[in-house]
Amino acid sequence: MNRRVDEVHLTPPLLEMRQVTQTYSLSRKSLLGARPTLTVLDKVSFDVRPGEAVGLVGESGSGKTTLTRILTGMEKPRQGHVFYNGADIWAGDGERWRNFRRSVQVVMQNPRSSLDPRMRIGLSLLEPLRSLKIEGDHAARVHEVLDQVGLSRQALERYPHEFSGGQLQRIAIARALMPAPKVLIADEPVSALDVSIQAQVLNLLKDLVNELGLSLVFIAHDLSVVAYTTSRVSVMSAGRIVEVGKPLDLFTRPQAEATRNLVGAILTVEAGLAGNALA
Amino acid sequence: MTKPQQDRAQDRTNVLEVANLVVHNTTLTAVRGIDFTLPAGGRMGLVGESGSGKTLTALSLMGLLPMGWQANGSVRHDGVDLIAQSDKALSSRRGRTLSMVFQDPLSSLDPVRRIGQQVSSVIRRHTDAGKKEAERQTLELFRLMSLPRPEQLMRAYPHEISGGQRQRVMIAMALACYPQLIIADEPTTALDVTVQKQVLRLLNTAVQERGSALIMITHDLPIIAAMCDTVAVMYAGKIVEMGPVAEVFRSPRHHYTKGLLESQPTMDNIALDGSSRLASIPGMVPPLHSLPKGCAFHPRCSAATERCRTEIPQLEPGARRTACWHPIAAPAEAAIQAGVSAS
Numbered sequence: 001m002n003r004r005v006d007e008v009h010l011t012p013p014l015l016e017m018r019q020v021t022q023t024y025s026l027s028r029k030s031l032l033g034a035r036p037t038l039t040v041l042d043k044v045s046f047d048v049r050p051g052e053a054v055g056l057v058g059e060s061g062s063g064k065t066t067l068t069r070i071l072t073g074m075e076k077p078r079q080g081h082v083f084y085n086g087a088d089i090w091a092g093d094g095e096r097w098r099n100f101r102r103s104v105q106v107v108m109q110n111p112r113s114s115l116d117p118r119m120r121i122g123l124s125l126l127e128p129l130r131s132l133k134i135e136g137d138h139a140a141r142v143h144e145v146l147d148q149v150g151l152s153r154q155a156l157e158r159y160p161h162e163f164s165g166g167q168l169q170r171i172a173i174a175r176a177l178m179p180a181p182k183v184l185i186a187d188e189p190v191s192a193l194d195v196s197i198q199a200q201v202l203n204l205l206k207d208l209v210n211e212l213g214l215s216l217v218f219i220a221h222d223l224s225v226v227a228y229t230t231s232r233v234s235v236m237s238a239g240r241i242v243e244v245g246k247p248l249d250l251f252t253r254p255q256a257e258a259t260r261n262l263v264g265a266i267l268t269v270e271a272g273l274a275g276n277a278l279a
Numbered sequence: 280m281t282k283p284q285q286d287r288a289q290d291r292t293n294v295l296e297v298a299n300l301v302v303h304n305t306t307l308t309a310v311r312g313i314d315f316t317l318p319a320g321g322r323m324g325l326v327g328e329s330g331s332g333k334t335l336t337a338l339s340l341m342g343l344l345p346m347g348w349q350a351n352g353s354v355r356h357d358g359v360d361l362i363a364q365s366d367k368a369l370s371s372r373r374g375r376t377l378s379m380v381f382q383d384p385l386s387s388l389d390p391v392r393r394i395g396q397q398v399s400s401v402i403r404r405h406t407d408a409g410k411k412e413a414e415r416q417t418l419e420l421f422r423l424m425s426l427p428r429p430e431q432l433m434r435a436y437p438h439e440i441s442g443g444q445r446q447r448v449m450i451a452m453a454l455a456c457y458p459q460l461i462i463a464d465e466p467t468t469a470l471d472v473t474v475q476k477q478v479l480r481l482l483n484t485a486v487q488e489r490g491s492a493l494i495m496i497t498h499d500l501p502i503i504a505a506m507c508d509t510v511a512v513m514y515a516g517k518i519v520e521m522g523p524v525a526e527v528f529r530s531p532r533h534h535y536t537k538g539l540l541e542s543q544p545t546m547d548n549i550a551l552d553g554s555s556r557l558a559s560i561p562g563m564v565p566p567l568h569s570l571p572k573g574c575a576f577h578p579r580c581s582a583a584t585e586r587c588r589t590e591i592p593q594l595e596p597g598a599r600r601t602a603c604w605h606p607i608a609a610p611a612e613a614a615i616q617a618g619v620s621a622s
Contacts, residue, residue, distance in 0.1 A: 059471050164563045165329075194328040195498045199542035199559035206556070221472050228544040228557065265472040267479075269540065272504025273525050278480040 012086065013047035014215050015071065015104060015183050020044045020080030022066055040066045042239040043080070048183060053209045053216040055226035055247075057262055058236030064219050067236070068187050071217065072106050073097075102132045105176035109188040111168035115160045121171055122156030128178045141178060148212070149174045149204060166197030173204065183215040184208065190225060202229055223262045227251065235259045293355075294319045294459045294492040295340070300352040302335045302344065307567045309335045311516035312352070314594070317492050319459065324503030324524065325496045326539070327513035330564050333496050336513070337462045340494075341379050342369035357459060375405040378453040380482075382465040384445035388437040395433030398452045405456045420451040423488065424481050443474035450482050454489045461486060464496040479506060500543060504528055512536050515565055515575035522599035532599070532606040534580045535560070574604065 022041040029036060041063050048054045058064050069075040070082060073089055082089050084100045105128075108114045115124055125142050128134075146153060149170045160168060169189060176184060186205060190198040206229055209216045220226050226233055227247030235243040235250070237258030243250065254260045271277040295317040302310035310332040317323050327333040339350035340361060354361040357376050361369065373379075381387045389397055398420065399413035408416065414433065421429035424447040437445055446466060453461050466482065467475040483506055486493050495506050503510050504524055511521040512533065520533035531537040541558035562579040565571055574592050577583040582605045594600040 059473055164566075166563055194564060195500075195539060196328060196542055196560040197563065199544065199557040200561075202544060203556055203559055223472075225544050228555070261473045265476050267476065267499075267501035267505060269501050269504045269528055269543075272501050272506075273528060277501065277505035278476060278483055 011049045013083070014050045014085060015217075016045075016047035016083045017067070017071055017077070018045050018081050018083065020046075020067075020070055020077040020082070022070060022075070022077050022079075040239050041070070041077070044236075044239070044241055046071070046234060046241065048215045048217050050182070050215055051209065051213045052232070053206075053218065053230040055230035055233035056217065056219045056236060057221065057223050057226050057233060058258065059221065059261075062236040062258070063239040064221075064236055065187070068106075068185060068217075068219055072104055072185055073100060098132065102128075102134065102179040103182045105179065105181040105184055107169070107172050107176050107184065107186040107189050110192045111165065111172040112160065112192075114172055115168060115175075117160050119159075120156065121158055121160070121163075124160075124171070125156070125175050125178055128175060132179050134179055141180075145174045145177045148177060148208065164197070165193050166200060169193060169197075169201050170204065173201075173208075177208070177212075181214070183217065185217040185219070187219045188221070189218070191220065191222070198225075205229055223247075223250070224266055235262065292319055293317060294321070294357075295494075296353075296355040297340075298353045298355075300336065300339065300350060300354060302332065302339050302348060302350050304347045304349065309348075309516055309567055310339070310350075313511075313513070313516075313518045315511055315518065315521065317460070317494065320490055320492050321509065322486075322493045322495070322507040324507035324510040325494055325513060326498060326500065326503060326510060327496075328498055328564050330515070330567060331513040332516040333513050334464055337379065337464050337494065337496055340462065341373060341377060342366065343373075343379075371405075374401050374453075374458070375456045376459050378456075378458045378461050380446070380449050380453045380461065380463040380466045383469050384442065384449045385437060387449060388445060390437055392436075393433065394435050394437060394440070394448055398448065398455060401452055401455045416455065417451075420455060421448075423454075423485050424448070424451045426451070441474075443470050443478055446470060446478050447481060450478075450485060454485055454491065457489050458491050460492045460494065462494045462496065465498075466495075467502070468497070468499075482506075500528065500540060512539070515570055516567070517575065517602065518594060518600075519576065519602045520600065521594065526599055530607075530609045532601040532609070533576075533603045534582055534605075534607065535576050537607060538579075574602075 020041055021043055023037045023039050025035040025037050044067060046067060056064055056067065070077050076090055084103065087096055089097065089100045122142065126138055129138055143153065151170055151174065190201050193201060205216060208214050218226055218229050231246065233245060233247055233250055234241045235256060235258050242256035243259045250259055251263055254263045267277050293316045297313060297315050300310055300313050301308060313336065325333045335348065338344050340354055342361065342364065344350060350362050352362065395414065395417055399417040402408050402413040402416050417433065418429050421432055426432055426444060426447055463482065467478050470478060479502065495503060497503060507524050509522065510524045510527050511518045512535065514535050520527060520536045527536060528540060531540060538560040542560055544557055560579055565575060571578050573589045574587045577587040584605065586604050592602040592604050594602045
């Protein structure tokens with residue numbers, strides 16, 4: 001069922017996981033029994049090239065979150081490798097690890113829980129520079145990043161509770177941009193936002209990819225949101241990537257059952273008005 | 280086998296008449312005077328973003344407002360004014376003439392009681408059915424909601440079943456006593472996308488089968504299009520546009536409705552080659568404590584004029600209602616106006 005479109009790309013991947021299998025051991029069913037294991041990722045390969053926006057979709061439980069955790073180095077895979085710029089992130093020295101950590105940044109689903117409520121925005125933005133020990137003109141960098149995400153400088157003195165969800169997500173994106181990453185990984189970045197704000201954030205992510213030449217990995221359960229933002233989408237089901245393709249191909253000629261389910265689940269206003277949305 | 284416990288004699292009457300409903304606490308007013316009516320068996324969608332007042336509107340109909348919030352105005356239902364009712368009287372109505380399905384089924388089911396017991400206790404409370412009869416009706420409801428292995432499900436606990444199944448149990452419970460009105464507040468938002476459609480389909484047929492009217496609260500316009508015949512769009516505590524779903528969605532007259540429709544990344548408006556940009560509404564939803572003067576939407580509206588900044592527009596009467604000083608003209612209307620000015 002695998003439809004590989006990545007052969008057509010000639011540039012080598014910037015961030016790549018190759019043949020990753022991740023298992024967790026569960027509690028024993030009986031006293032002397034072996035510990036059963038749960039395979040969350042099964043020989044999964046995934047990559048993103050410089051300046052490319054790729055998507056990852058799948059139902060909850062399909063392994064999206066585990067893939068994200070492995071791709072960002074939060075979890076070490078049991079089998080398989082993660083490469084950044086061609087180098088295995090788990091095999092190198094401290095310098096290689098630091099380079100990886102500042103080059104790959106994450107934006108989470110809920111900005112309200114990913115920003116410290118007692119820290120002024122200005123300080124939150126500086127946090128990645130401090131923890132990654134990045135030198136330079138920090139104030140200038142803060143102002144530059146604020147401009148990139150379209151926030152005013154007054155935001156710096158304020159606290160997270162003074163902002164709406166959409167503005168907070170902008171702030172979270174700004175914080176992720178602070179160490180000048182090459183790859184931005186966005187895990188369900190708009191599903192917690194108001195409808196009228198979602199489009200703003202999606203457009204912002206799209207602009208960042210275009211203007212800064214960033215690579216984007218966009219993870220979501222909603223195929224239409226991912227299709228809008230990315231040019232190549234991987235579909236996950238039960239710990240495997242079952243289909244990879246351009247959004248248009250996935251919509252018009254879905255091959256794998258999981259893709260057909262996701263495409264079939266999309267509701268549209270037109271279908272609803274025509275009376276056949278729930279058919 | 281179905282057995283309507285209520286005669287549908289009042290088919291032509293309204294199941295709900297809301298007039299000048301205001302919901303406030305000591306410092307904030309979240310719902311700023313709304314009116315609507317819902318005929319028996321009617322389907323109304325209530326669209327709005329967080330802070331628009333849509334959920335507080337629903338909770339005030341149910342008499343379930345959070346501590347400190349109060350409703351004023353009138354809500355006529357089943358011959359009484361719900362706002363004037365005592366807690367006890369409302370409590371005997373909930374689940375009987377009115378019921379509600381919440382967003383998160385896990386937090387609305389009791390984790391330590393068996394599912395069958397929870398649903399049949401609703402039936403036993405509101406009807407004179409005995410234990411056996413209530414259990415029989417519960418099984419029938421589970422079958423109506425296409426729940427797998429209904430007999431085993433009777434004895435299961437909420438954590439043992441999936442989120443989609445739990446929400447179907449909640450819908451079964453809400454429909455147990457053939458309510459005149461069921462309010463569903465984001466019933467599928469917490470569910471997986473692939474399960475969403477199935478739950479909506481079951482809700483759709485079950486509500487129809489039981490003859491209930493439905494208020495569907497969501498920010499998801501395609502769901503409203505699929506489930507409802509009328510829609511009310513709320514913004515900052517007021518209804519800004521209302522009318523038949525097809526008319527409102529095909530030719531929105533309020534700029535906010537139009538913006539919402541255009542900013543949704545659905546297959547309707549994306550070119551899938553990735554070069555498209557979504558239209559987005561600039562700015563953000565105003566916080567309740569600092570609503571702008573005049574039309575609350577004016578700071579985000581491209582058509583705003585001086586009048587919008589000072590005077591609050593009211594919903595004009597009629598089947599198709601808009602609260603806007605500069606409504607978008609319908610294509611046909613625009614042509615007629617052009618014809619009039621030309622002659």
